[in-house]
Amino acid sequence: MSQAVTIELGGGGDHDVRALRNAFGCFTTGVTVVTTCAADGRRVGLTANSFTSVSLDPPLALVCVDLKSSSLPMLDAAGLFTVNVLHADHQALARQFTRKEGDRFEGVETETWSTGAPVLPGCMANFECVTHQVFDAGDHRVYVGRVVKLRYDPDHEPLVYLQGRFRRVHVED
C-alpha cells in the first residue's frame, strides 16, 4: 500500500520542517566536499550535497551553505571554492568533513591548482570555481561559482545520498 504523505505547508514549526526534510530527501544527489582556504592559509571544507550545475556558457555551478556554517566567513572572504565530487568509497571522508572537532583534513592529501582552494585527489570530479554571485535564500547562502578548471574520472562509482543515507548505485551493464 502506498505510504504517500500530502502536506500543505504553512502551519510552521517542526512538523513542516520534518515533512520538507523527508520530501527533499526523496531527491537523490551525489555528495561533495566543498573547500576553500582561510586568509591564514588554513584549509577549510565541508560536506555538501547541494551542488548543482547551472550553466555551460558561461560555466557555472552552485552550492548552498547553511547561514550557521562556520565555513561561511572563509567562503565569503576567499571568493573562491572547489567542489570535490566523492565516489562510493568516500563515505568515511564525507563524514570526516562534517566533524565539529579536530582537523577535517587529517590524513587527507590535497593538491593546489590555480586558485589555492584545496583539491582532493582521486575524486570522481573536481570543479575549481571563482565566486561569480552570492545571495541569501532563506536559511542558506547560495554560492554560484564560475568553473575555471576541472578534472573528471567517470570510471568511479558515485557516492549517493538519498533519504538521509549514503548509498551506492547499482549499474547494469
Ligand SMILES: Cc1cc2nc3c(=O)[nH]c(=O)nc-3n(C[C@H](O)[C@H](O)[C@H](O)COP(=O)(O)O)c2cc1C
Ligand atoms: C550528505 C551530507 C550533505 C550535506 N550537505 C550540506 C549542504 O549542502 N550545505 C550545508 O551547508 N551543509 C551540508 N551538510 C552539513 C555539513 O556538512 C555539516 O553541517 C558541517 O558540519 C558544516 O560544517 P561547518 O559549519 O564547519 O561549515 C551536509 C552533510 C551531509 C552528511
